[in-house]
Amino acid sequence: MDKVTNWGLYPTVEAEVFQSSDYKELSEFVATQDHIIPRGNGRCYGDSSLQKKICSTLSLNKFLHFDTERGILKCESGVLLSEVLEVIVPKGFFLPVTPGTKFVTMGGAVASNIHGKNHHIEGALSLYVTGLDILTETGEIIHCSRSSNADLFVNTIGGMGLTGIILSVSLQLKKIASSYIRQKSIKAKNIHALLDYFESYNDWTYSVAWIDCLSKGDQLGRSILMVGEHAELDELKPSEAGDPLMVHKKNQINVPFTLPSFSLNKYSIKAFNFLYYNKQFKKMADTVIHYNPFFYPLDVLDNWNRIYGKNGFVQYQFVIPFKNGKEGLVKILEKIAEAGAGSFLAVLKTMGEGDRFSAPISFPTSGYTLALDFKANKKTFELLSVLDEMVIDFGGRIYLTKDARMDKKVFEKTYHDPFTHGEKFSSIQSNRLCI
Amino acid sequence: MKTVLLLGSNSDVGQACAATFAKNGADIILASRTAADFQSRLAADIAIRYDVKTETVSFDALAYDSHQSFYDDLPTKPDVVISVFGILGDQDLATKDFAEAQKIIDTNFTGQVSILNIVANDMEAKGAGTIICVSSVAGERGRKSNYFYGAAKAALTAFLSGLRARLAMSNVQAITVIPGFINTKMIQGLETPKLLTATSQQVANGIWKAYRKKKNTVYVLPIWRWIMLIIKSIPEFIFKKMNL
Numbered sequence: 001m002d003k004v005t006n007w008g009l010y011p012t013v014e015a016e017v018f019q020s021s022d023y024k025e026l027s028e029f030v031a032t033q034d035h036i037i038p039r040g041n042g043r044c045y046g047d048s049s050l051q052k053k054i055c056s057t058l059s060l061n062k063f064l065h066f067d068t069e070r071g072i073l074k075c076e077s078g079v080l081l082s083e084v085l086e087v088i089v090p091k092g093f094f095l096p097v098t099p100g101t102k103f104v105t106m107g108g109a110v111a112s113n114i115h116g117k118n119h120h121i122e123g124a125l126s127l128y129v130t131g132l133d134i135l136t137e138t139g140e141i142i143h144c145s146r147s148s149n150a151d152l153f154v155n156t157i158g159g160m161g162l163t164g165i166i167l168s169v170s171l172q173l174k175k176i177a178s179s180y181i182r183q184k185s186i187k188a189k190n191i192h193a194l195l196d197y198f199e200s201y202n203d204w205t206y207s208v209a210w211i212d213c214l215s216k217g218d219q220l221g222r223s224i225l226m227v228g229e230h231a232e233l234d235e236l237k238p239s240e241a242g243d244p245l246m247v248h249k250k251n252q253i254n255v256p257f258t259l260p261s262f263s264l265n266k267y268s269i270k271a272f273n274f275l276y277y278n279k280q281f282k283k284m285a286d287t288v289i290h291y292n293p294f295f296y297p298l299d300v301l302d303n304w305n306r307i308y309g310k311n312g313f314v315q316y317q318f319v320i321p322f323k324n325g326k327e328g329l330v331k332i333l334e335k336i337a338e339a340g341a342g343s344f345l346a347v348l349k350t351m352g353e354g355d356r357f358s359a360p361i362s363f364p365t366s367g368y369t370l371a372l373d374f375k376a377n378k379k380t381f382e383l384l385s386v387l388d389e390m391v392i393d394f395g396g397r398i399y400l401t402k403d404a405r406m407d408k409k410v411f412e413k414t415y416h417d418p419f420t421h422g423e424k425f426s427s428i429q430s431n432r433l434c435i
Numbered sequence: 436m437k438t439v440l441l442l443g444s445n446s447d448v449g450q451a452c453a454a455t456f457a458k459n460g461a462d463i464i465l466a467s468r469t470a471a472d473f474q475s476r477l478a479a480d481i482a483i484r485y486d487v488k489t490e491t492v493s494f495d496a497l498a499y500d501s502h503q504s505f506y507d508d509l510p511t512k513p514d515v516v517i518s519v520f521g522i523l524g525d526q527d528l529a530t531k532d533f534a535e536a537q538k539i540i541d542t543n544f545t546g547q548v549s550i551l552n553i554v555a556n557d558m559e560a561k562g563a564g565t566i567i568c569v570s571s572v573a574g575e576r577g578r579k580s581n582y583f584y585g586a587a588k589a590a591l592t593a594f595l596s597g598l599r600a601r602l603a604m605s606n607v608q609a610i611t612v613i614p615g616f617i618n619t620k621m622i623q624g625l626e627t628p629k630l631l632t633a634t635s636q637q638v639a640n641g642i643w644k645a646y647r648k649k650k651n652t653v654y655v656l657p658i659w660r661w662i663m664l665i666i667k668s669i670p671e672f673i674f675k676k677m678n679l
């Protein structure tokens with residue numbers, strides 16, 4: 001038995017973890033179990049990949065095929081996106097969709113149907129998956145795509161591991177000229193200004209905003225919007241042009257112990273204020289930066305999740321439709337500021353329409369999506385229950401891969417389409433939500 | 436670029452060696468007795484990650500008769516051969532059943548002699564090449580708990596020492612690698628002291644360094660050299676009564 005916990009360090013469970021690189025062994029294991037859940041790199045925040053029996057995919061770490069003509073990569077599900085980048089970037093390709101950390105597995109990315117800063121333009125990962133090999137509950141390995149076993153294919157993308165264990169993924173990559181991003185940062189004095197900026201910069205491929213959650217009144221939603229495009233060769237500085245397809249550096253700084261929780265407050269606010277008030281930082285700033293700090297600013301700190309103390313934290317990410325966006329975000333931000341519950345920074349993105357190639361429980365759908373971290377404690381859970389009701393009223397929903405505490409009723413009111421899958425694959429989360 | 440032949444490429448240490456040499460630009464031939472499906476995935480993985488050529492071939496250390504044709508049929512003759520196959524065997528069973536004792540000796544010693552001799556002859560004729568073979572600290576003094584394995588490794592170490600001397604004249608380097616514990620499937624389930632237990636990657640790094648520096652004999656985790664010095668210097672009348 002091992003103690004297993006995901007990125008939020010909440011909850012922690014006692015579990016038996018099985019891991020193998022041998023398909024036959026995996027299939028025999030699956031065939032003989034009652035209830036199991038696949039687990040990748042544990043970067044979901046809560047209990048999506050927790051269960052008494054866990055099948056870890058981390059030994060499924062092989063690249064299988066790379067068609068550099070068409071930009072299609074096939075690899076096993078336990079390969080990390082960081083490893084994928086190391087292989088594809090030097091060949092002039094990038095991930096079509098990437099989350100805010102590169103330390104997730106391909107299987108985890110597919111199972112959560114991840115979205116990035118480009119969802120409003122380029123959609124979710126589902127649009128780029130060209131094939132999957134899935135180990136299903138009978139122990140059989142089924143190849144599927146949009147044209148063969150399409151139901152299984154679609155239900156697995158965003159299906160949170162409930163349809164089987166993804167063994168391998170084929171992915172259509174994106175062509176890039178350089179590994180740098182041309183970035184523009186814009187200061188917004190409040191939420192109204194920010195939403196206007198989001199609209200005027202809507203045609204940029206990548207966009208994301210950091211919001212200071214402590215400011216109130218006129219300054220509610222004080223923020224920085226960052227938008228970006230993959231840089232062309234002639235946009236690089238001479239120092240960068242020598243190695244235009246440079247891969248990220250691997251060194252990370254370790255957070256060696258769980259910090260007392262008050263330090264978090266100080267650090268994140270300081271970081272934000274530094275950026276916001278920094279004299280150099282004009283209302284608008286243009287830079288060219290490497291993809292690593294642009295997409296993965298927190299990855300330089302190993303284990304930054306320990307910053308919240310040993311009781312862990314929860315992330316709350318919801319989406320609400322554009323039509324209720326302004327009103328909804330204002331009310332929710334007010335509630336959070338008023339509660340003083342200790343979320344200091346929030347991340348806001350926009351999403352385009354959902355798609356037909358992902359499971360009914362997949363998250364992305366058009367609207368504003370806000371993500372915030374809170375220490376896991378009673379006060380937080382009370383506040384989040386209030387926010388749940390607001391999200392329901394505004395016609396939104398909550399991202400399962402970030403969730404550790406949502407109530408079944410909230411789930412039922414926000415995810416409407418029926419999702420059919422077998423009994424064998426289930427997580428503590430899917431049991432809690434009766435998915 | 437150089438071509439590396441890995442004998443026993445399904446071994447955990449072998450996989451780490453394959454990645455380490457490929458990372459440094461070598462093409463890799465993976466030779467193993469089993470797991471064809473896994474070996475082909477491994478070959479694809481190494482080729483894609485490190486942008487080198489890889490091949491898989493089948494090789495059974497105990498099928499001595501096949502060794503010459505195995506070597507003759509290789510797609511490319513290797514510049515470097517890394518031999519990592521071996522079995523720990525069942526010590527208790529070996530005391531009762533000669534078949535087990537023989538399997539331990541044949542796999543760890545006779546099989547190595549058979550294939551490495553063929554490799555040595557080719558490299559000697561060419562006047563170039565490197566042979567790297569993994570023996571064990573178990574071969575430094577026969578211990579109660581694993582002396583069949585230990586005896587075979589002792590013979591292997593002696594063989595490699597002689598082979599090195601013979602090949603030195605022909606610009607061929609033979610390197611003996613002597614690890615202590617390695618946390619691989621070979622000793623799965625055995626509790627070993629953390630400080631004395633290497634990872635496969637550490638062994639592979641040690642092997643890479645030994646190759647670059649043209650070493651003769653290397654201990655992986657240098658502390659083992661001292662431990663074995665002490666173990667070898669324990670007087671027999673005490674050693675006999677120890678539970679090692």
Ligand SMILES: Cc1cc2nc3c(=O)[nH]c(=O)nc-3n(C[C@H](O)[C@H](O)[C@H](O)COP(=O)(O)OP(=O)(O)OC[C@H]3O[C@@H](n4cnc5c(N)ncnc54)[C@H](O)[C@@H]3O)c2cc1C
Nearest residue numbers: 040041042043044099100105107108111114115160161166
């Ligand atoms: C700092 C940070 C930033 C993030 N930013 C974003 C973001 O911008 N956008 C976004 O969409 N997400 C984001 N995430 C969430 C993350 O991308 C997802 O939770 C992802 O699923 C984690 O992958 P994993 O390999 O760690 O899988 P796990 O966390 O282990 O599992 C996640 C889910 O995938 C399932 N799963 C894992 N592997 C398989 C498999 N082989 N077969 C079937 N099911 C499987 C599990 O059962 C579980 O339901 C972020 C997470 C962190 C920590």
Ligand SMILES: NC(=O)c1ccc[n+]([C@@H]2O[C@H](COP(=O)([O-])OP(=O)(O)OC[C@H]3O[C@@H](n4cnc5c(N)ncnc54)[C@H](OP(=O)(O)O)[C@@H]3O)[C@@H](O)[C@H]2O)c1
Nearest residue numbers: 445446447448468469495496519520521571616617619621
């Ligand atoms: N692990 C330790 O603590 C330790 C310590 C000192 C030295 N060593 C030595 O290190 C080397 C590598 O071992 P390891 O730790 O990586 O263990 P391992 O993973 O068990 O590797 C040993 C490999 O030898 C292969 N093999 C066995 N019999 C064979 C045969 N007849 N023909 C071809 N291949 C055969 C096995 O093939 P299959 O995979 O098909 O079974 C296996 O892949 C061995 O020489 C071992 O003696 C190990």
